[in-house]
Amino acid sequence: MQRKKIVAGNWKMNTDLNEAIVLVNSIKQQATKYKDVEKVIFPPYLFLTELSEILDGEANFATGAQNCSEHSKGAFTGEVSANMIASVGCAYVLVGHSERRTYFNESNNQLIAKINQALENNLKVVFCFGEQLAERKSNLHFETVKQQLEEVLQHFPKEKLNDLVLAYEPVWAIGTGETATPQQAQEMHAYVRKVLSGIFGAEVANQLSVLYGGSCNAQNAKELFACPDVDGGLIGGASLKADDFCKIIDSF
Ligand code: PEP
Numbered sequence: 664m665q666r667k668k669i670v671a672g673n674w675k676m677n678t679d680l681n682e683a684i685v686l687v688n689s690i691k692q693q694a695t696k697y698k699d700v701e702k703v704i705f706p707p708y709l710f711l712t713e714l715s716e717i718l719d720g721e722a723n724f725a726t727g728a729q730n731c732s733e734h735s736k737g738a739f740t741g742e743v744s745a746n747m748i749a750s751v752g753c754a755y756v757l758v759g760h761s762e763r764r765t766y767f768n769e770s771n772n773q774l775i776a777k778i779n780q781a782l783e784n785n786l787k788v789v790f791c792f793g794e795q796l797a798e799r800k801s802n803l804h805f806e807t808v809k810q811q812l813e814e815v816l817q818h819f820p821k822e823k824l825n826d827l828v829l830a831y832e833p834v835w836a837i838g839t840g841e842t843a844t845p846q847q848a849q850e851m852h853a854y855v856r857k858v859l860s861g862i863f864g865a866e867v868a869n870q871l872s873v874l875y876g877g878s879c880n881a882q883n884a885k886e887l888f889a890c891p892d893v894d895g896g897l898i899g900g901a902s903l904k905a906d907d908f909c910k911i912i913d914s915f
Pocket residue numbers: 673832836837838839840876877878879897898899900901
């Protein structure tokens with residue numbers, strides 16, 4: 664089975680409603696020709712309903728939430744449940760982004776609970792992981808990634824993994840303008856598949872899409888996507904410009 668190619672845009676805490684509508688319409692108009700690439704937009708929560716309606720019925724276009732609660736419902740002021748996200752037409756949720764791990768101290772147990780919530784509500788999960796600069800400099804990047812993957816993913820049976828996408832995001836490359844070289848990305852993605860193979864077996868490991876994230880842009884996407892184990896990208900800054908985002912989608 665061929666792995667799905669995916670390009671996802673993480674808008675983070677950017678855009679207001681008007682800007683979000685203009686941006687998504689522009690992407691929708693320009694990106695329809697790249698039919699076999701799954702295009703996922705992760706706008707702020709508030710705009711998910713509107714943007715999901717705009718993209719409704721567009722082949723291989725989906726919206727996703729940047730986070731979800733680890734709880735199903737109840738007295739958790741300010742939180743947003745996976746059920747709420749699914750109910751407005753969203754198909755995906757991001758879990759484990761380094762900004763949430765760092766600024767909101769999300770633990771592995773919370774990430775496991777969030778993935779459970781997402782899967783129970785039929786949302787696909789993009790699970791993010793990656794090493795810090797100090798870990799790479801100390802040559803601990805493989806060990807770090809192995810631990811991040813094993814400690815979370817071992818809690819899920821193989822049967823649940825159809826709805827899982829992985830995103831390797833070296834923290835030193837996120838929002839810094841510094842990108843992993845294609846060699847570094849391929850080396851890590853191949854290693855990720857080895858780790859996945861150890862947890863779930865080779866067949867599953869070969870079927871899961873593994874995206875690269877970290878200052879991926881219109882200039883470097885082609886080389887990164889040409890790597891045999893890179894199945895697409897999770898794009899931050901460059902996803903806020905329709906032209907750049909569409910050039911990235913066109914880079915396969
Ligand atoms: C991200 O935050 O997931 C990301 C990859 O950001 P950027 O592309 O801006 O580095």
